[in-house]
Amino acid sequence: MHQEDEIFRDGYRHISYRGEKFSSEEMLERSRQFYKWLNKRRSVRDFSNEPVPREVIENILKSASTAPSGAHKQPWTFCAVSNIALKKKIKAAAEEEEKENYNNRMSSRWKEELKALGTNEHKPFLETAPWLIVVFKKVFELEENGQKSNNYYVNESVGIACGMLISAIHHAGLVTLTHTPSPMNFLTEVLQRPANERAFLLLPVGYQKELAYVPDIKRRSLEEVSCFYE
Numbered sequence: 001m002h003q004e005d006e007i008f009r010d011g012y013r014h015i016s017y018r019g020e021k022f023s024s025e026e027m028l029e030r031s032r033q034f035y036k037w038l039n040k041r042r043s044v045r046d047f048s049n050e051p052v053p054r055e056v057i058e059n060i061l062k063s064a065s066t067a068p069s070g071a072h073k074q075p076w077t078f079c080a081v082s083n084i085a086l087k088k089k090i091k092a093a094a095e096e097e098e099k100e101n102y103n104n105r106m107s108s109r110w111k112e113e114l115k116a117l118g119t120n121e122h123k124p125f126l127e128t129a130p131w132l133i134v135v136f137k138k139v140f141e142l143e144e145n146g147q148k149s150n151n152y153y154v155n156e157s158v159g160i161a162c163g164m165l166i167s168a169i170h171h172a173g174l175v176t177l178t179h180t181p182s183p184m185n186f187l188t189e190v191l192q193r194p195a196n197e198r199a200f201l202l203l204p205v206g207y208q209k210e211l212a213y214v215p216d217i218k219r220r221s222l223e224e225v226s227c228f229y230e
Contacts, residue, residue, distance in 0.1 A: 038167065039219070044175035045118070046212035047129040047204060054082075056172055057131055057205070064165035070153030075138040076161050076200075079191050082131050086190065090134075091126035093186035094179070094202070098123065101182065117215050125177065129204035133176075134187050135162055136197040148196070158200050165203070175208045 005016045022030060061078045069075060081087060098121035102111065126132060137158040141149040151157075162178075169176045184199035193199075 038170070041166070041170045042175070042214045043177045044208050044212055044214060045125055045177055046209040047125045047175070048207040048209050049128050049130060050207045052130045052174065052206055054080075056174075057133070060165065060168040060172055060205075061133070063168035063171075064161050067157065067161035067164045069157035069161070070151065073138075073141070073151045073157070075141075075151040075154045076158050077136040077138065077193070077197055078165070079134040079136065079193070080131055081134065081191070084127075087127050087132055089190050090132060090187065090202075091123055093190060094123050094126055094181040095121055097181045097183065097186065105182075116217060123179070123181075125204045126179070126202075129206040131205040133165070133203040133205055134191060134199060135165070135201040135203070136188075136193055137200045138196050139198055140196050142194060142196040162201050169203070169205055173207075174205055175212075176203045176205050178203060 007014050057080050061080065064078065065074065065076070081090070102121045106114075135158065137154050138151055139154055140151055143149060166176060166178070179202040181202065184202070187193075187199040187202065188197065
């Protein structure tokens with residue numbers, strides 16, 4: 001390694017970074033094509049039970065783990081579940097919580113706004129999809145000696161990783177759905193996760209059914225979701 005390829009800051013080694021650089025025309029075209037591709041992504045509830053190779057899921061999780069995080073603590077655990085018995089347990093527990101939500105916790109306005117999405121307390125995709133990815137956030141680190149150490153910006157870090165996870169799933173030609181049954185404590189129990197982890201998001205992952213349907217809804221325009229200060 002050449003001398004200019006590394007420096008030391010406060011005693012820590014830093015290595016040179018050489019990212020890609022494109023012409024203005026290339027940037028414009030790449031940004032346009034990426035948007036067009038990502039805009040095809042939809043939340044899907046009609047899953048096929050066709051198997052998905054474990055190595056594909058591994059690569060998706062490695063992609064999600066490239067996300068930035070507070071102090072580089074990487075406060076996440078991705079639990080990939082294909083075990084049929086575990087999926088049945090998760091489905092049963094999730095539907096129990098969702099039944100309580102729809103019957104007692106949700107406001108009438110909330111339920112009315114969900115009608116356009118065609119969602120209800122029944123979650124068959126939790127058993128049909130070949131994989132469930134349960135994302136846990138590490139609210140603190142638990143050392144081998146039982147001592148606790150801080151993690152920083154946990155929700156922000158895990159949220160970014162989940163966005164990259166969803167993009168990686170789409171890039172692999174698979175579909176998913178963000179599912180957040182509340183409360184999600186049952187996931188900690190079913191998967192026997194340690195005391196420092198809290199369930200953050202549940203994602204069924206797989207191929208869509210040959211005939212799948214999604215709500216006919218539109219995304220907000222750029223003008224509705226952004227402001228430019230030039």
